[in-house]
Amino acid sequence: MHVLVAPPEGQPVPGLTTAVFDAVMAFCFADPAVRRVVVEPDVRNAPIRAKNLAAGFTEPARDPTARQDRDALGLLPRGLARPGPRGRRPGGARTGSR
Numbered sequence: 001m002h003v004l005v006a007p008p009e010g011q012p013v014p015g016l017t018t019a020v021f022d023a024v025m026a027f028c029f030a031d032p033a034v035r036r037v038v039v040e041p042d043v044r045n046a047p048i049r050a051k052n053l054a055a056g057f058t059e060p061a062r063d064p065t066a067r068q069d070r071d072a073l074g075l076l077p078r079g080l081a082r083p084g085p086r087g088r089r090p091g092g093a094r095t096g097s098r
Contacts, residue, residue: 021051025081037081039074049074056080 005017028037039057041048049072053059057074 017051021055025055025076029078029081035078037076039076040071041074042070043072044070052076 005020006012025037028034037057039052041052043049049059052074055076057076058080059072059074062072
């Protein structure tokens with residue numbers, strides 16, 4: 001899935017990309033059977049890789065002997081997802097005070 005985020009018109013909206021990102025993660029983890037989300041950003045896309053890391057994704061070390069391409073790998077186990085705007089982790093668990 002590729003997600004392109006921008007307001008429909010006018011100036012950029014601060015926090016829009018993060019809100020959409022959080023909503024997509026909440027949707028992914030809404031199914032209790034989902035144990036992790038895997039992303040594969042282009043290694044040259046530093047902004048999305050930083051957003052992934054801020055959301056709790058980890059990037060395993062790359063094997064230097066493996067065929068190198070332009071994709072990184074990011075893993076986000078259910079329990080490590082960033083809390084959404086209402087203090088809930090994706091899937092419904094509350095994370096502290098309101």
